[in-house]
Amino acid sequence: MPGRWISQIVFVCIWLGTFVLLGLWFDGLGWWLFSGLILYLIHTLRNLYSLDQALRGGKYTPPQMEGLWAELFAEVEKLKTNSRNRKKRYNRLLREVKESTGALHDAGIILNSASEIQWFNPAATRLIGLDPKTDIGKRIDNFLRHPDLVKHLSNPQEEFLTIPSVRGDKGQLSIQVIPYGKSQNLAIVRDVTKEVQLERTRRDFVANASHELRSPLTVIGGYLDALTDDEGLPDNWRNPINEMERQAERMTQILHDLIELAKLDSGESPIPNESVNIVNMIRLIAHEFSDKKDIARVRLNLNTDVFLSGSEPSLYSIFYNLIHNAVRFTPAEGEILCTWSLIDEGVEFSVKDSGIGIPEDMISRITERFFRVDPGRSRELGGTGLGLAIVKHALEIHGAKLNIESKIGKGSLFTCVFPKERIIAHTEEL
């Protein structure tokens, strides 16, 4: 038992003891004891009153007290001071949070489970026109009324949603709804007008440039073609003309790849779900190469005849580019093996060649646009540097994965795995 209580009990004993003695001395023990108790009670009540006042808060200097009471008061004062300091700390924290969210460029809005606005920062007023005086507690879709947003709020499918700006201009807003806590949502709204504009400009530029360049190239190619067929052409011009033809061919190929990549890039519309006969496709591509001389033999190992669901031209790019690469980088004595088979994760297509291989440190980079392992070697062999970038992109939009293994001087193995969802079991066609 703490010291102050012992001293208090001792005090009470002495106090009552005194009154008992007085009672014994002057008759009326009962009354003396009674008055002693009453006096003690009054004293205690007075101290309680002071304590009550002190607890209520505000400045109250208590009268001098003894042991137990003095310590109680000290405790109360400590509590009050702590509470005051804590409040100051919280206020300062709140102020700092307000300032930082005020400086935020993007709008942040806290919504409860019923999509009612709990709080928003000043940027929300700027971007969406929310009024801090009147709009707290109202549903967010009373102000952002776009039908897509309403659907998104109740069932956020994708991460970001882009809707036209509500401030009347031709801007675009990107909205992201993030759930947190028990059932609250944080809506982040960003002005993406510039980004959308930039994206559109970029796409238009690539599309326009490619198309514009095509026509002059066709003309040049046409004349070069005529020149090579011309018997009267002086001999010393033959080689230059052939070289020009090769270069024109290369430019056409690059343009074609660029346009294809641009189309894949824009990827606005979801890819179609065409049913594509892969076996036929592979056979067709292999056949195209078998006509050419001085190239390695292409062998096919087709273990399944399932179809794939996706975009036919994109799928064609994948298979064509992979086989074409193998052909290009494998000497005529080499071997190329294409395999198409069902596996656990889905269906797999692989191209194994005994060609010149890829240096290990460059394997991770070869799917970059315009990246060439050795500019000298692939330019000779007629590459644009875009083939694998196209393959990678086309695989991505089909949800497929690419794996590359290679050893310099020995050869390479390119493997792509298409997910089960894309497999269409082949049904006998009449």
Place this chain on the structure above:
Amino acid sequence: MELEQLGQHISRSFNEELEQIRNSVLQMGGLVEEQFDCALKALTDADSEVGLQVAQDDVKINQMELAIDEECSRVLATRAPAAGDLRLIIATIKTITDLERIGDEAEKIGALAARLATVERPRTNYRELRNLARHVKDMIHGSLDAFARLDVQLALDVVKADNEVDLEYESIYRQSITFMMEDPRMISRVMDVTWTARALERIGDHSKNICEYVIFLAHGKDVRHSDLRNLQSEVIK
């Protein structure tokens, strides 16, 4: 009238029903706004596909009108609302009618835009129509925001803006007559432009109506068919 007074009910679910009704009106408004934007896009981009799409989507707006109407009738029958709540129901029923009509006008614009997309476009690419359309778009947006916040000042501003819109329509109308007289081969196209302008002007009128209901809802004063000056003094009082 304070918005909070709408919320003093013994039964909390009645409160939620009214909130739900208010929210559905604004959802319908959002749909109408989007329809309008699409119709406008069809006009400026000469995209007949989008124009025809607007016609198909008008069905959704009509369905919403029926649904909200039914809900309002149900509330009237089962809750027998009074004062502010009754005004809300009345204003809702009137507002959705005007919203549905805006949807119809947008559908007309979509159809006209689809037709205009197939003929030669003037050098200005219908600049006057686009200008008029921008003002009308602001009116629709303003009237819905006023409904959402019961913002009487905003409602008054929109009502004022309708005068501008009417004047613009007049000038397009006169211009059209001149074009038709100058070159009778253009009559078909110019007629379509005039119908589009008329549809836009009608949308402006419907937005103005919605604002009048908002003022009624907020102040309990029926200000339809009032002169603008009277309107302002009535409301300020």
